[in-house]
Amino acid sequence: MIWADRIAKELKGKPQHVDDMKTPSGYIHTGSLRGPILHDVMYKALKREGNDAKFTYVFNDFDPIDGLSDDLRKDFTKYLGFPLRTAPSPDGKARSFADFFALDFKKVLKELGCEAIYLSSWDMYKEGKFNKVIEEALNNAEKIQDIYQRVSGSQKRQQGWYPLQVICPNCNKIGTTKVTGWDRKVVTFSCEKNLVKWAVGCGHSGTISPYDGNGKLPWKVDWAAHWKVLGVTFEGAGKDHASKGGSYDIAFNLCDEVFHYPRPYYFPYEHFLLGGRKMSSSKGVGLRASNLTSIIPAELGRFLMVRTLPNRAIEFNPEGGTIPDLFDEFDRCAQAYWDRSDPDMARIFELSQVNDWYKQKVYLPRFNSMSQYTHLDLESAYKKAGILFEVEKKIFSQRLSYYKTWAKTETKQEVTLTEAQKKYLIKLAKASELENDPVKLQQTVFDLAKQENLPVKQAFTAIYISLTGKTHGPKAGELLASFNRDELIKKLTTNK
Numbered sequence: 119m120i121w122a123d124r125i126a127k128e129l130k131g132k133p134q135h136v137d138d139m140k141t142p143s144g145y146i147h148t149g150s151l152r153g154p155i156l157h158d159v160m161y162k163a164l165k166r167e168g169n170d171a172k173f174t175y176v177f178n179d180f181d182p183i184d185g186l187s188d189d190l191r192k193d194f195t196k197y198l199g200f201p202l203r204t205a206p207s208p209d210g211k212a213r214s215f216a217d218f219f220a221l222d223f224k225k226v227l228k229e230l231g232c233e234a235i236y237l238s239s240w241d242m243y244k245e246g247k248f249n250k251v252i253e254e255a256l257n258n259a260e261k262i263q264d265i266y267q268r269v270s271g272s273q274k275r276q277q278g279w280y281p282l283q284v285i286c287p288n289c290n291k292i293g294t295t296k297v298t299g300w301d302r303k304v305v306t307f308s309c310e311k312n313l314v315k316w317a318v319g320c321g322h323s324g325t326i327s328p329y330d331g332n333g334k335l336p337w338k339v340d341w342a343a344h345w346k347v348l349g350v351t352f353e354g355a356g357k358d359h360a361s362k363g364g365s366y367d368i369a370f371n372l373c374d375e376v377f378h379y380p381r382p383y384y385f386p387y388e389h390f391l392l393g394g395r396k397m398s399s400s401k402g403v404g405l406r407a408s409n410l411t412s413i414i415p416a417e418l419g420r421f422l423m424v425r426t427l428p429n430r431a432i433e434f435n436p437e438g439g440t441i442p443d444l445f446d447e448f449d450r451c452a453q454a455y456w457d458r459s460d461p462d463m464a465r466i467f468e469l470s471q472v473n474d475w476y477k478q479k480v481y482l483p484r485f486n487s488m489s490q491y492t493h494l495d496l497e498s499a500y501k502k503a504g505i506l507f508e509v510e511k512k513i514f515s516q517r518l519s520y521y522k523t524w525a526k527t528e529t530k531q532e533v534t535l536t537e538a539q540k541k542y543l544i545k546l547a548k549a550s551e552l553e554n555d556p557v558k559l560q561q562t563v564f565d566l567a568k569q570e571n572l573p574v575k576q577a578f579t580a581i582y583i584s585l586t587g588k589t590h591g592p593k594a595g596e597l598l599a600s601f602n603r604d605e606l607i608k609k610l611t612t613n614k
């Protein structure tokens with residue numbers, strides 16, 4: 119049984135509210151996709167177990183703008199310290215600064231099949247939904263400091279500290295204000311010049327109601343508070359937050375001692391890194407979440423996260439054989455799903471779906487074999503591959519397009535074949551003329567190498583270079599079988 123179903127079984131019989139969140143303060147990183155996908159998978163697994171389940175995704179748009187990317191520095195420095203929701207959109211089109219970045223992320227989450235209800239923290243505070251937890255937090259200011267100190271061991275106790283920041287009515291900043299008193303009706307606050315390094319307060323001070331969106335709880339308190347406000351029973355945390363004494367730990371303790379609300383299910387998960395030499399060196403590529411679906415289809419993105427245990431880090435390097443291997447693995451799981459042969463593989467496949475393309479058994483062209491269609495227009499490629507049905511055309515054209523993207527990022531190997539290798543390929547071409555069986559072809563590859571006294575590794579390199587232009591590739595027998603005979607012979611025999 120796969121991890122999500124195991125947890126769903128454990129939680130069976132109780133209504134579940136799955137939640138995840140993100141602060142939309144800039145373009146959201148690819149690494150941040152693991153959280154929402156894992157939560158979406160859990161939500162679907164819980165529903166299948168028969169649980170009454172709900173899935174929300176909160177954008178923390180009440181948080182202050184506390185940093186800017188280079189391109190925004192000129193126009194947006196004056197908004198540093200403002201709630202993300204009250205600064206204008208960088209493109210002038212979205213409702214706010216927060217919405218602009220949230221929309222970019224939401225778009226890729228939708229593509230990846232995340233069926234969350236999206237919520238805005240700002241809206242919930244404005245609607246008064248946080249009033250009760252704000253009161254509880256303010257009344258327990260001392261206790262909250264004790265918890266911080268006990269659990270994380272870092273923060274020193276401060277006299278007159280309150281877990282709230284209000285929006286300064288004079289300069290509209292939230293990042294610069296400090297609450298210094300609470301009389302159970304209003305809070306006393308001051309907007310400080312030097313509270314933070316990234317924004318300057320106006321020096322204004324006064325009293326204000328802490329309710330109805332005038333102020334916001336600090337992040338760790340806010341996290342626990344919003345579990346209570348929404349009724350969350352399941353919210354995981356990435357490695358950064360889930361370390362011992364980290365914010366997840368603190369929020370759990372706040373549930374116990376301040377909000378008197380049951381702790382959500384403990385679900386820490388590891389990093390997802392999209393990396394590789396090329397990706398990190400070219401400007402920004404691979405950094406934005408929306409880039410993921412430009413290098414692999416959404417269902418493969420999900421697949422990558424579903425099949426990896428949440429407590430294992432994923433370092434996805436889009437260069438080399440990783441993407442072709444992922445497609446092959448996906449195809450194997452598709453077979454298991456259609457044949458009902460391996461329940462875990464089938465289930466992983468099922469939870470990776472974003473549309474109904476794979477519901478019925480369809481022809482899956484091998485990713486690696488797409489090299490033979492790159493020079494053709496789509497219609498000719500369909501004809502050559504013998505593709506007739508609409509859904510198979512969709513899958514085929516999707517693979518072809520991702521293949522082209524992948525091939526572009528691949529470094530073409532400048533390898534000159536030796537005379538011995540060329541001779542080997544000519545013999546192989548002859549032997550392949552009437553043979554179409556991958557197993558037999560694989561054997562031929564070895565037999566001929568032995569016969570020609572060519573080291574096996576050199577034989578493989580020669581095959582890959584001549585057929586794909588790279589020094590590595592899939593199983594040679596299968597690769598040889600995937601080509602149309604005439605074309606195969608041509609490729610094997612025309613090496614310079």
Ligand SMILES: [Zn+2]
Nearest residue numbers: 286289309320
């Ligand atoms: Zn101010």
